[in-house]
Amino acid sequence: MAKAARKAHQGVPPAGASDPAPLDADDLRSLAKDQENGAAPSTPGSATERKINVLRKRRYDAIRRGGAAERSQHAKGKLTARERIERLLDPGSFTELDMFALHRSSNFGMEERRIRGDGVVTGWGTIDHRQVFVFSHDASVFGGSLGEVFAEKVTKIMDLAVRTGCPCVGINDSGGARIQEGVVSLAGYAEIFYRNVESSGVIPQLSLVVGPCTGGAVYSPAMTDFIFMVRHIGYMFITGPDVIKVTTGEVVNFDDLGGADVHNQRSGVAHFISDTEDEAFTQIRELLSYLPANNRERPPYRPSLDDPHRSDPELQSIIPDNPNQPYDMRAVVARILDEGTFLEVMPFHAQNIICGFGRLDGNTVGVVGNQPRVLAGALDIDASIKAARFVRFCDSFNIPLVTFVDVPGFLPGTDQEYRGIIRHGAKLLYAYCEATVPKLTVITRKAYGGAYDVMCSKHTRADYNVAWPTAEIAVMGPQGAVSVIFKRDIAQSDNPKRRSEEL
Structure with a gap:
């Protein structure tokens, strides 16, 4: 009893106590409304309740950290990182990991700019009640740029996807490497690339490009199985228009250089194209309905009303x-x-x-x-x-x-x-x-x-x-065969064209 009392005093529930309920969307809306109305936080009756309240406040702060940047995303006709996950997955199925992660950099004043989540939202959920892992770049935090902790969150999700045998979906909207963190950001990319290769042929890997994906960042989507791009907001290229202009004198805009139409029609880098993000989410869900969760499973079976013995x-x-x-x-x-x-x-x-x-x-x-x-x-x-x-x-x-x-x-x-x-x-x-x-x-x-x-x-x-x-199965077509087999006959004819047609 004394041991249990000490745990309670320290804010740790004694054995048998129920865990605090996770903060869902309704909790967030209620908390946000209370704070916007100036309501004072409730006074909890125990240390455990106080800590739960602190946890909920931190979750709220982490999720709402998009703030003005969230409105900026909407002004560009784009969704936020969490909105994208919510629309892709089954309603209420998303479980987020590492929400409170902070970068460890102290270069260029970065120690004063630590934001929970570090620019990427990661976790798992379900699509048609089948588990998938997902990460979504948050362009409202450091422009979605990749740093050391950002990469650790992504690689953790990729490792979990392979370990559990589930598909992995990456939503790309990033400014590239976080320059302030130096070479460790490049190391983070390499860790992701390595896992793309290790996952290849083991689990389905899907990439959605709904923002800039440039420089070294393009190689991760390029090594996944399928790439989805949204017109006019998704771009992929190694070298940007400004650098191309300086080095070659060629003037080109984002769409003509690495837009969705270019990569779906000319380069063959991308596999699917859509006009809206919601359309892309529908495409991803449809594609996954045909695929097994991993290379040890059979593809999902969907009953059909068509008679397999029908004639047409x-x-x-x-x-x-x-x-x-x-x-x-x-x-x-x-x-x-x-x-x-x-x-x-x-x-x-x-x-x-x-x-x-x-x-x-x-x-x-x-x-x-x-x-x-x-x-x-x-x-x-x-x-x-x-x-x-x-x-x-x-x-x-x-x-x-x-x-x-x-x-x-x-x-x-x-x-x-x-x-x-x-x-x-x-x-x-x-x-x-x-x-x-x-x-x-x-x-x-x-x-x-x-x-x-x-x-x-x-x-x-x-x-x-x-x-x-x-069916016509042959070494070549009739015209080609005649020109080879009867080459001399045709050449000696008074009318080679008519002779060729006769033969």
Whole structure:
């Protein structure tokens, strides 16, 4: 009894006492209202209650530290760090870690500017009742710049995500390294990069870019599995417009240099694009609905009302009679997958190949397909890189692959040869050969040359290959074959063009 009394006197609840309830959103609103109205804090009746009151006050101060900067974020059309987490996760599911963390720097007067949280909000919650870990840069604190403690908070979350086998989502809105802290800020980045690599293929890693992400900071999102960007507020680049102007004389703005459209269409750095942050949160939630929590689990099953044994007459007429007439491979994919389940990845980059997630009889599958509407579906460098990375991701996370083939070959030309089509094309071949997940291939029309082999042919150990009646599997197309086999005959003809057409 005396021992319990001493604990109570010291502000520590005796064994069996209930823990203080966590401060939820209603508590914060009530406390904020009381303080704004000038209400005096209640006088607690015990040391424990006083300490609980102090804890709640500190939590309130930490959360409200955005203050005027919060209004500044809203004025820019942007959400705050905590608002982003609240909208991404299931309501009321977020548990924050290290809310009171403070930086340890004393350089340049930093000891007078210690702010709880140190510019990043970290913790875990749920999306569709499945646990995820999340960190969100707080641009209202030191511009969201990364320092030593900031990095420690992020790496702690990443370690917990791997240890518990849960996805990790990073929300990026940062001014880069905290210069006042010197090289330790760079060390912090390197610690994060290392964990990105260690986590690769173990848990899904997703990055959302809703602010500046520049210099060395871009490498962390670049090593994650999927990048989401919001137009006009998210930017990624190594060297900024000012430095480019000084060093090269080139004048470029943020959007044209590293905006969402640039990275979704031209560079292929990003995978998804949206006009608003809320739209990006919806995309993240949808993507995670297709993915397992880690590489030891199977993807989530979602019951489907579609009959797996159904027939679809539309598929009989979807391939044109003219072998040179294009069609939309998405229409084929949509009719075979469960209704309304296709989520395309990188839809605006390398559009001559389609990659995305869908479901067959409720089971997640990864879809790869040539797109005859763009470059006749030929494989080029960008398409090979795009598809290879997607195939390797699916293989890492136990997602079966379904490949739809209509490929006339690799895109010819000096530009492709000079830029390394041989090396990059081999990446897709390697990815398919390496994959150990179930692989199904459907040849809808053309499957010519080396591209036939590359597109998950049965010789690369695809598990099940189907050729539609419209399929044409050959070393090359008829025109090319005639020009090679009958080269002398055509050359000696009085009318080579007509002779070629006859043959």
